[in-house]
Amino acid sequence: MTPVGDPSGRRKRLGGSVGERAMLLALAAAAIISILVTVGIVVVLVGEGATFFTEVPLKEFFTGTEWFPVEGKYGVLPLLNASIVIALIAAVVAVPLGLGSAIYLSEYAPERLRRVVKPVLEVLAGMPTIVLGFFALDAVTPALQTVIPGLGLYNALAAGIVVGLLITPLISSLSEDSMRAVPNAMREGAFGLGATRRVVSLKVVVPAALSGIVASIVLALSRAIGETMAVTLAAGTVPNLSWNPLEGMQTITAYIVQVSKGEASRGSLQYESIFAVGLLLFVVTLAINIIAVRIVRKYRTVYQ
Amino acid sequence: MTTNVEPDTTADDAPIEIQLSAGAATPTHAVAAGQGAAAGPAQPELGPPIFQLRDLGVWYGKNEAVRGVSMDIPKNAITAIIGPSGCGKSTTLRCLNRMNDLVPGARVNGEILFGGEDLLSSDVDPVDLRGRIGMVFQKPSPFPKSIKDNIEFGMKVNGIKPTAERVEQALVDAALWDEVKDRLKDEAFSLSGGQQQRLCIARAIAVEPEVILMDEPCSALDPIATLAIEDLMKNIAERFTLVVVTHNMQQAARISDQVAFMTVEGKAEGERCGVLAEVGTAREIFSAPKDPRTEAYITGRVG
């Protein structure tokens, strides 16, 4: 490689370095803000949460079976339970729909159809959750009531179904990506042995993409647990420690919304309680995400 | 040399050596071929054909990849398909067990008689066919399962009971048993590239097919692994018909009984199409090629 341009010209162009230094500093500062956001979240949740836990012992918080702030009863189990029940219903809906779509799109659908269907599915993922909440109240629950007589307006089932719809494209999209990342040579190897498409899909492609698939499901669960508007509207605002999906129940997120809607004054125990349950929500979703990342990392090593 | 078709030879594939190695090829087959050539017409010593290709042509969408291939492939022998890259060797090979059915937009015309029956016929079951005509690919493609499960996979889909003896036999045939007998439960990915390819061959053998198609099975491997696989091909050729695509002419000369040379016709983009230039015994092709293009290719002068 030969030098291009004369040195003096280059010196001139490099002359703007004071400005460059300032820009670099500014860019670095912007990157630091992203870390500050995380720090801010942790400090806020832990800080306000700590005040809460000086008044409500941790033991009571984690083992109490009643959440009734007006009477000072802060047992988080009903809220946590509701979040989990609805996330599980969502998973029951979304895992078959998402995996089925992923297998269909990756292994069966002609390329042209795939290019149409995939964005359509992603529309669901971008659907504002308030819309899904409206859909649950306005369409899903009434439809369920025709099948299940006596089903109340607020129930975990409808909430779980719409949250399931919301996370289906997450599962289908990520699973399909990891299935398509399976080298074609592996499929051909199986076809060349006389395997049918079903066997290739289920016995070769799915196992080869398993870590990616599992990670997608785990991530979807985390999304379901953090989901707010659909569950607030559809499952109601009455804390209820129950595994019955036909009953109404209040999730962690719905409780935060309920308190925020009113005027809980700053510094009151109720105000602090939303940070305490927020901290719990943050820790749970973070833990789930870390698990998902671990799984994905394991999957990356497979093809190296 | 101004060429529009590059020969697929590596630097050490000196053309002259090829002729030498063809002359000094494997004792069994080469001697037989020599005697046959001395005694009369070249064909008879190759035995009756199991495949008869009649005017085979393949289109990928609007591109014609292969045109007018007609040849016989003898049973229980090794047929090598050689030629410059892009001349349609893989395409032709993949027709023999209907793998091209899986390529969207691929169309195959002509006839391929297998035991006298046209296997391209639309009412032939391609899944069943592939159980009888196995395939090994260029890149070793073990499944992400244990070594044992890799072998058993094909047996299960073909309804063969996967006994320990059968697994062992397949690995012995593929000359892999001694290296893996203590680690059958290990991931197949833990094997070396050459071992993985032998595992893929073992996987194909375990299905007990009549034919094994191999598409450049050694091109991703080092010379020692290549020799191991060549040896095993010669060993199993008595039981299976082998059709092997290779870009390595020395390899073709070392292992094959019959050689088909394919080349590209048509210069302009869009009319380039693979054709069969010549087919004959290994000895004929390497020592007395009839087609000038074959001669140009094996002596390294192309164009």
Next chain:
Amino acid sequence: MTTLEAPGTPPPPPAAATRPLARKRSRPSEQLFKWLVMGLTAITIAMLIWLISSVVIKGAGSLSWAFLADKPSSNPDKAGFNSALRGSVVLMIITIFFAWPIGVAAALYLEKFATQSAEASERKVRERLGSGVSGVHAGWLRVRLSWLRVRPRVVHLVDVNISNLAAVPSIIYGLLGLAIFVGILGISKSLLAGGLTLAVLILPIIIIAAREALRAVPISIEQGAMALGATRWQAVRSQVFPAALPGILTGTILAMSRAIGETAPLIVVGGIVFGTAVPSLNPLDAGNEALFAMPLQIYFWTDQPQASFQAIAAAGIIVLLATLLVMNLVAIILRNRYSKRW
């Protein structure tokens, strides 16, 4: 051409295969499985169609220019979407104003300047140029700003941090906004507080999208500029950034379409207060304007027991979905129009 057999020799009879070729047979489990996965895909799409059609059927009757122009009212027949629309416009302006520069700057730093390897490649190009002047300059940069160069491991940690942030439930951002913007900074529960909260919410999304767009620009473009004597910064500013801009904008629009539909963080920051104000469209007034937004208004209406409020909630959803549709179309057009195949 093709030497098949020597002329005159009769063709040899074919060898027999072990058995005749099997005819095609139906494999019920194959068919069943294919129908199963196809059916599951169809069900998902059908649910989407059901969702959209039920909203449209319910809300279409309430859609009118008056609906878009009227302010909120306790009478469902008079209630309009105007305040919500204005609120969302102002929210988006504030959100983008804060999130875009910070997000893109962070992406530029992380992608192009943060690691030692970036510096090393700069040095390599300079060494190849054999220019003493540049060498001195690069040395100066190294000494004075060397702390800005961090190890790849640190960048990786920031990466992990950002992708974790992107997965934090949006309601948590509401709590952050409530405590910081409303609590500590003392901004009232206003459009400004809501916009800032949404800006923090989409910051990780913009960073991720911008980094992907920057990464899609081949390194050769940058090295080509540096080989001509440009500094890394000049190369990035004049070559890489313009090339990545369409991708960055596409990502930005998609991030905005996430922000415009967010409800929960706004409720946490601003509460749900019934009001009939009409917020000003001037973002500088946002600190004094009550928090209005399309999703908030929809939530408020949906939460009302009267059926006629459900109809206007549906009408509001139609407007929101139409906005999202337009934003996504713009993003797609931008991507298709300007995306270069490198």
